[in-house]
Amino acid sequence: MAGTSLLALIDDIASILDDVAAMSKVAAKKTASVLGDDLALNAQQVSGVKADRELPIVWAVAKGSLINKAILVPLALLISAFAPWAITPLLMIGGAYLCYEGFEKIAHKLLPHKPESVAEKTEASAGEKSSADAAKTEKDKIKGAVRTDFILSAEIIVISLGTVSSAAFIDQVMVMVTIAVVMTFGVYGLVAGIVKIDDAGLYLSQLRGEGAFMSVVRRSGATIVNAAPLLMKTLSVVGTFAMFLVGGSIISHGLPFIHHLLADLTAGHQGWVNSLITGAADLLVGILVGAIVLAVVLVTSRLFNKKA
Template identity: 60%
Template structure:
């Protein structure tokens, strides 16, 4: 009797783990796009700090990301159980924030000349060299910004995963959500750490006595700045695509845009969804920045600061 009960328990556990593995695989496939955006955005967010501080900053953001998910996973389970209607509005707030951040970057680029940006970067470097306190303040701002962005993207990942396992039992939902949260955090920030240290690894290899290794190192050093610039552009585009996709999904009035655009795009019709998400994200970002800027000015007027 005891042996049969033990075998039954083992069989139940094996079945549970098999179901969890299948659900986790499906969820991981669904969140692959957001994972790419998360990687690009976070690599871009932690760029600009001193080389010797890159890994500590990545580690600080990774810990913040883990805290985000420690809040989001129980929150998602609670919302799924008691207030499933709240998932879409919360996602749309997060999507609007991503669009706001993306358009703010574009506005900064358009309203500030290259010389002004260079002067700003030089001022930051000078401040960092002059005062360790200023350097720490700069790092804290970077970390806070990266953690805020991570929260929105993590919420999107958790929400997509929750949708994948919505029909499963609570135990399976908990295991899949927790597993995806851990895997995404390790995967994203492990890759971010590798990207930001690419130039240092290349510099190390460039000192090798072997010609092929030295050439590889020099190639990595020369590639690193271009890779970071590319990630900055990709990260900004990702903000509009992810944020616009959230808004597009949550607003029924926009659901007809992609099919209408696809009908006009011919062979490129497969890209219609991405194009609509990007345009919606760009428009939402512009509106959000305009409203925020107007609000700031009205606040200053009310305080007599203008």
């Protein structure tokens, strides 16, 4: 009797695990596009630091990402159970922040800056930047990356929740925890590989050995070293565009008139044409929203400064 009950319990557990694996696979497919943007954004966020600090920063952001998901998974389940109407507005606020952050990056590069003083130029040229300043810059970079990850993680969690919304509560929890853990380590494992690709290329270029094979290996390593700066610059551009695409997509889906307009524009189109039209519309919406939010922030900050 006890043996039969044990076998029935094991069979139930196996069945649940099979269901969780199947639903996790579906959820992973649906979040793949967001993960691509997440990868580009985070590789961009942790670039431009000293080589010996790259992996510690990636690890710090990865831990922040896990904390984000530890907050978001139960929060998403609670909101879905008690206030499902709040999910879209909250996502739209996060999407607007992403658009603002992307437009601020562009504005910072295009708009004129306050000229540096002679003392600042002399200090910078002499390389007198203190270790405290370097630590603060690194801390700010980690905070920025974790903030961006929070919004992207929220979208991933919501998409995953939508995939398993009709499943039992325990299945929802298991699927979302699985997605959160696997995606975090997958994304930041790839980010770590990207930021250290130049070191891998340098290692290959310095290998000793005779023969055509080793010669090809060394040339490949040298090519990787030369291509690494271009890759990081490309990821920086892609990461900025990803902010507009993800943020614009969230805004577009949250505003019915834009969503219906997109449906009319893509009607009758399939495949890459549909994706191209949707992507262009999301990009345009993201840029416009980013410009509007940045303008509001600048005007508000000036008004408060005048009052102060």
